[in-house]
Amino acid sequence: MSAIVHPDLAYRHVLVLTGALFLSYLAVAMSLPAVSLYVVNDLNLSNAYGGLAVGIAFLSTIVTRGQAGAFTDKLGGKLVMQRGLVLYAIAGLICLLAGLPQLPVAGRYAVLIAGRLLLGLGESFAMVAMVGWAIGLMGHGRSGQVLSLVGMGMYGAFAAGGPLGLALLDHIGFSGLMMVCTALPLVGLIGIHWLPAVALQAGQREPFWRIIGRIWRAGAAVGLQGVGFAALGAFFALYVMSHGWPYAGLGLTFFGVGFVGMRLLWGHLPDRIGGTRVAAVSLAVEACGQYLLWLAPGPELALVGALLTGLGCSMVFPSMGSEVVKQVPPHLRGTAVGGFAAFQDLAYGATGPVVGVLADYSGYSSVFLIGGLAATLGVWLALGVRRSMAQPQQA
Template sequence: MAATDTAPKHSGTMARLLPIMAAVFAAFLLIGLALPVLPLHLHQGLGFGPFAVGLVTGSQFVASLLSRIGAGNYADGRGGKRAVVVGLVAAALAGLVYLGSLTLLDRPTASATVLFVGRAVLGAAESFIITGGVAWGLALAGGRNSGKVIAWIGMAMFAALALGAPIGSALYEAGGFAAIALGTTLLPLATLLATLPMRGVKAAGVAARQSWTSVAQAVWLPGVGAAFSSLGYGAILSFAALLFAERGWQPVWLPFTAYAASLIAARLCFGHLPDRFGGARVAAVFVLVEAAGLLSIWLAPGPPVAAIGAVLTGLGYSLVYPGLGAEAVEDLPASNRGLAMGLYTVFLDVALGFGSPALGLIAASAGLRLVFLAAAAAALPALAIALLLGRKARATSPGTKRAAAG
């Protein structure tokens, strides 16, 4: 079936996306399994310190960053479904590498080195799964539903990561890291068996694609806006629990749970707004909500206000990222949307990879509360970019062009 740019109705779009969302959910569930327990295995099981723990766990994110563009090109050239399949196979391979590391427990350095490789393979798998999933969804649902596709598939990813952490902790407690390795091997294989019968979309020909520089030109401005707005996510992810612990607030998991629940609910209920009202316009409104939430955490006198701030931050970010993402792919042909989403996600990787350490420097020098003020201030450039993109969209709309011609 040739790639099209039709705009199915809301219920039809959900029906088309649900199988892809299920595949992405299952794939990212296995990524979430190791998030809370890999540092424990490296430190308690193998005896390594914080630097080695950071090196091994960080290899996944570096590999994700380096493979984004390749994953996007593959999705455009071979189809989004094939990219997801490649990602699932790579994820199962990462699980086998995890299992291999357990045979070297008597040689901790060798075992940690094998884990480093496994994490890198899993990072590349993650790139192919999420980039391929979004490209597959865009091909099925049509470009006019791009905001909805990005929002809903991203919602499946967030839900899986949030649920994977407690499941991973339970598995680790019951069977040690061997249970995590086995789950990382078997879950992608089961997901692969369920994915293969799904309906794919034939990739467009090479001649229909625009150049890499044309795609980068369309993506860079929305990507920069997304990077600035993503610092709020980084602040919640890395420093909200530390703030609660520092102030003696309980439970320490409350801010991230409130953030994730709010983001998931908002994307489920309001994911269609960027397609209806314009991605830039929606992003401009919701980035203000995100900033208000971060300011609430900065000023919070106690856990209830901080939790409300986390809810507002999640609500705001929920539609900033897909809203700007819809702007990034709006004027591109279907044959380039995989590469566009790969490039767009690079900005998120950079924001979390470099922005989170920068926020850490602020925390070390000025205190944890100032992290959330700084993240709120970072929303201002994102707001300016959203307003600029909205002005450009109005200037190039069909009605404006007709008026100018008249």
């Protein structure tokens, strides 16, 4: 069933969806440090196995984004998001079984990997479906605002989830933490049950790769944005400590303040003045932050660089995402959003290992030079999206 709702009521509905997304991503974020610690300390396996257990969920997310989008277009955002939250809960239960002492170490690790793979699938379904559902509720013209709320839910969960997960791991153990991670998406599932669905859009289907051909510039721009964030998250603390500076733990804090503050104050800008303009300026600000980190003579300017990176990264995803929504008909929106999000997932997954090799040879500061160059290239791509959209209008 679908319903037409008042804009203010639609906004409140989307806030509920954002809360459910926050809870689901909180389950992801809380498990990130806990999984690697469990593999290394409890199963006595190497760091490589710990890293694989963490990273394989992101791999699962990347490869299933297109399918999640296709299901959203075919079945509707509400049904697919509900399925994604159920998958989250099942994944938590499977990871809970990995804590059973009766199983051998190899069996516990294999069960954990299975749970992490399913977690990535659930994340893919829930996020893509939520975007499609929320844009259907709010309307095409407010897609930038929807994507801003999505980012706030996601990054807010990651900011809170790491410390909370470690605290729960210390107090209730790995199995207790997995029980919490199972319950959180179920709370979200209950919360969204009464929200109205939106009508499915009729239209001819297109192959996934043809849709990617339409949106690749916007996707590449948001992927290049992700390089700076991934570099900062992985190497800021190591960079600061290698110089003997204080405040090594404040990099992501300053990033988060800039990121969330920007979305709270100016999340409406893509819908008002156009996504490509906002994205180009944002990428330029991110580039300045990354270059400042590269050249920082002390910790204070390094923190300013982290703040500028947060300010710059904040609006790129919703800005470019609003342009993606404009480039495809409504019945292909979910598939397009899924493919678009995969570019950012790929950047997050690949940046750490690639720039880590560079850091071994050239020092930690070099990773921020790469982040600055990536953001600078992203400015050019964002402007290219604007030109490509202007040409059909002129014709």
